[in-house]
Amino acid sequence: MDKTDEADKTGKADEAAKIQLGAIGVWRHEDTGPGLAVELERLGYGTLWLGNVTDPDLAEAERLLDATETLVVATGIVNIWSNPADRVARSYRRIAERHADRFLLGIGAGHPEATKEFVRPYQALNDYLDVLDEAGVPVARRALAALGPRVLRLAADRTAAAHPYLVTPDHTRQAREILGTGPILAPEQKVVLETDRTRARAVGDGTLGFYLDLSNYLANLRRLGFDDTDFADGGSDRLFDALILHGDAARVAEGVRAHQEAGADHVALQLLHPADTDPSPGYRALAEALGLAG
Template identity: 85%
Template sequence: MDEIPRKIDLGAVGVWRHGRTEPGLAAELERLGYGTLWLGGVNDPDLTEAEQLLDATENLVVATGIVNIWSHPAERVARSYRRIAERHPDRFLLGIGAGHPEATKEFVRPYEALNDYLDVLDAGGVPVARRALAALGPRVLRLARDRTAAAHPYLVTAEHTRGARDILGAGPLLAPEQKVVLETDPAKARAIGDATLGFYLGLANYVGNLRRLGFDDADFADGGSDRLFDALIVHGDTARVAKGVRAHLEAGADHVALQVLHPDGTDPLPAYRALAGALGLGLGGSEARE
């Protein structure tokens, strides 16, 4: 573990999933050409789900998006990282973040808390090259640049990606999350995505970031304006969604983590299959950037 690991390869496009992902789905996403599977809402500091998904795949990178610093002790997370990295070198990225104050009573001085957490990861043998930081604002983006391998912004636009790349410079990886709905009827797309967007509009850190991007109170009212919805949730046919993904790559992202929103009780896999084809992932992912 003393050797400095090489830069991790996330691929151009990955998948962001909230809730448990079955190993069979992870294997199918790998077969389709997605480079990384992001695990949202990690609840286990032992990171057993990440290990199980790595066991079930051969080349897929698994990333945590995110491990919450307030509820997952850094020493235990570092031990978990070492266990997994020994079995699956170059395939696990430890993403950490401070979450949001509405869900965490301990949320005090988050920037300092992130720095302290990274200190413990340093001492615990988690290399800079294998960790990422959830980052929205300039200060935390600079922290991601200085102390991790990657920034992982969530609920952002391609405009944010462009500004984040300017702050990060050429070295660190930039891996924004992008919500998508494969639905050509705008009203039906809104019906699928409204609840998700409305949840995040109740969280101060996301609203603050959106204000920096030029949105205002009118955009946040009544579950979000059409303008805000269209900016944050790419919807339409596969060609339009693929164009939205490429917008992040053209703005400076190295990787885009797709979160497919779909009606409750339906299978998202057909959407991932269709998007893999539209993005040319079966050809190794190179066409995603074209």
């Protein structure tokens, strides 16, 4: 039996088993306290993505699920090199005993510049998924960070969802074609609530510049038509505008709709804001502009 058959047997093709992420979520790299999680739930966001998962016990995800009632919590991502699959699987089972319909286990290989063990990542992802299979982690409750065609196909074959990061609506359109109609497509989208580009770049440039030193993201951006002139000096205006939605909340909502029209089932918004500022007003403005039921 091949992996696709195994996935079907475990219920991936069962629409009733599909996790409900909602149309719009929030992606956060920073620690998220229970109070903010409750506020995001009240505002109508469907899913909170945890972007800096370094604990294979997944304690933060459990804490946020315990504090909320309807919000889905997703890991975006658990790095396969630093979080042993068997330990993560045990953590998943512990959490799923009480929150099976609200927890999505997202895994990924990260990038080679940060991981000395980064060797044969595609095979490593398959091996990691094998352990999750053996440990009984349902296909319908796991996602895969995916950019290129090969890993997108792996996400379709062995998980419920693909979670591309640092992408454009053009990538979303291409990813949907590769995935087909079944798997969930949940791209991350960076946002700065600032109408002046210079001020927007002052907020977003540090984040964007970090990714322009990482080969897997550069390779994906090249596939999307960007080149060395776009990557120089912290990124061109063209690149910034394509990757970081900026403007008022209504303008950002238009950019989110571009992903949806390109085939996204769910868009995870990463709101970038100056350090030591409260993001809550921004989340409220976006929820209103996006018509969330808060």
